[in-house]
Amino acid sequence: MIIDHLDEPLPGSSLRPTPPGVAYTDPEIFTQEQAEIFEKQWNCVLRADSLPQAGTWKTVTVGREEIIVVRTRKAGIAAYYNVCRHRGMRICTTGEGRSKTLKCGYHAWTYALEGELVAAPNLTSMPDVDQEAYGLRPVHVREWLGYVWVCLAEEPPNFDEAVLGEVRTSFGEVESIDNYGIENLACGETKTYDVQANWKLIIENFMECYHCATIHPELTEVIPEFADGLASQRKDGVVHGASFGDEITGFTVDGSSGVAEIPAIAPDQERKYYAITVRPQVFINTVPDHVIIHRMFPVSESRTIVVCDWLFLPEVVEKINAGTLDVSKSVELFHRVNEQDFEACEYTQPSMSSSAYTSGGALVPSEHHISEFHDWWYAALGWRAPEQVRDEQTTAAQA
Known part of the structure; x- marks a missing residue:
């Protein structure tokens, strides 16, 4: 081809x-x-419509990492490393599902769909634990062409240059593919x-x-x-x-x-x-x-x-x-x-x-x-x- x-x-x-x-x-x-x-680059991982409802999630592999991609209630589609911040167990142990929260099966650390830590055994006795800081580690997300694109880099490449630039090379202008x-x-x-x-x-x-x-x-x-x-x-x-x-x-x-x-x-x-x-x-x-x-x-x-x-x-x-x-x-x-x-x-x-x-x-x-x-x-x-x-x-x- x-x-x-x-x-x-x-x-x-x-x-x-x-x-x-x-x-x-x-x-x-x-x-x-x-x-x-x-x-370090933008990866196209799945179709956005494969996550039709809040709480629907899928796991994908990018490089050497496993990533959770989930439709949240408040922030659209988000992506996180599939790693519990407590002891590192996989939070999602199957390829897809739907749940109200993302809960680790090891010690029940529980995360909101938006990523923050919301529950854990004896959490109330640990008031110094910053629940946002100990939330799931996020991954950069963009939606384009009806697909979810993720980038694991701390500072991702400019999407317009790295992805849309390829379109300009082949179509002459992004508007051509918009047709x-x-x-x-x-x-x-x-x-x-x-x-x-x-x-x-x-x-x-x-x-x-x-x-x-x-x-x-x-x-x-x-x-x-x-x-x-x-x-x-x-x-x-x-x-x-x-x-x-x-x-x-x-x-x-x-x-x-x-x-x-x-x-x-x-x-x-x-x-x-x-x-x-x-x-x-x-x-x-x-x-x-x-x-x-x-x-x-x-x-x-x-x-x-x-x-x-x-x-x-x-x-x-x-x-x-x-x-x-x-x-x-x-x-x-x-x-x-x-x-x-x-x-x-x-x-x-x-x-x-x-x-x-x-x-x-x-x-x-x-x-x-x-x-x-x-x-x-x-x-x-x-x-x-x-x-x-x-x-x-x-x-x-x-x-």
């Missing part, structure tokens, strides 16, 4: 290096990624994929279409230009999306008509596919009648859980739930793309530990934009990219 690309290949050699194989296999590097990337009204769409289908591959391989796969003609026959039938191998998010410097084929009437597995079109999309968004990657773990794909959103949750250096939602107009989902409308052809197209992509990543993962891949691989010109992702990755870990080191060495030798 494709997400973004440079207007022109980077200058220089036709082939550019990838990180070495160890970057995809080393548990210590994965631990550093958890600490420096996933625990889809994603926050008002409803989920018609969700599929979860347990991918036995490093999370970076999945991102790299989504960022290029050099593989599309080889493994995506259904997708290239619907969007023929993908068969050329270019991630055509832009043309001549202008955001244009990827056009449906002349005989194609919908973004479906056989190119047949889909469902009711999202009414506010602009003329240049009709019969077009757009895609965005929001680093480090979200892919947003838009077509005229639905939106597909992927959320990645790295589990280890060689395993990643990917949750994919298909979002439609609420009236469409009402018909789906009533059994009067079949959207299986719309869902099947990207489901096949997902399975094809993830299989390719799983066949790639074992080779990352091969001696033949010790120094890494290569990016052809239509993949040169992946170097930008690699540069971001190196910078996030506080490392210098090998090309940067070589350029510095060359400059020093010439001085």
Whole structure:
């Protein structure tokens, strides 16, 4: 699948290096990624409408931490570390539930949905205990596109720059994605994929279409230009999306008509596919009648859980739930793309530990934009990219 690309290949050699194989296999590097990337960036964790009532909560894993996300009575959706402030037991020991308070099952320390400590055995005999200071440790929360985004950093990145900036790169302006009204769409289908591959391989796969003609026959039938191998998010410097084929009437597995079109999309968004990657773990794909959103949750250096939602107009989902409308052809197209992509990543993962891949691989010109992702990755870990080191060495030798 494709997400973004440079207007022109980077200058220089036709082939550019990838990180070495160890970057995809080393548990210590994965631990550093958890600490420096996933625990410091904004992560899209769940749909806001999955917490419909006050007291409804779910637990999610972000980096190495387990987080409670709960709809409060007073403050909307909040998020906390799933750690009791008394002796550290998990407060929520199942994946989801609904309760009036959040109560630890060990010593019954009890917290309001808004986080403060409200009860504990013999608490009245300890008047010096600051109930707010000993409340649950909070996590930064934002809602966008109908999803809950959390950041574990003490000082989170600016959401407008870190998240909405990715939208501007791919759509030209945030208002363009607003046309889809994603926050008002409803989920018609969700599929979860347990991918036995490093999370970076999945991102790299989504960022290029050099593989599309080889493994995506259904997708290239619907969007023929993908068969050329270019991630055509832009043309001549202008955001244009990827056009449906002349005989194609919908973004479906056989190119047949889909469902009711999202009414506010602009003329240049009709019969077009757009895609965005929001680093480090979200892919947003838009077509005229639905939106597909992927959320990645790295589990280890060689395993990643990917949750994919298909979002439609609420009236469409009402018909789906009533059994009067079949959207299986719309869902099947990207489901096949997902399975094809993830299989390719799983066949790639074992080779990352091969001696033949010790120094890494290569990016052809239509993949040169992946170097930008690699540069971001190196910078996030506080490392210098090998090309940067070589350029510095060359400059020093010439001085």
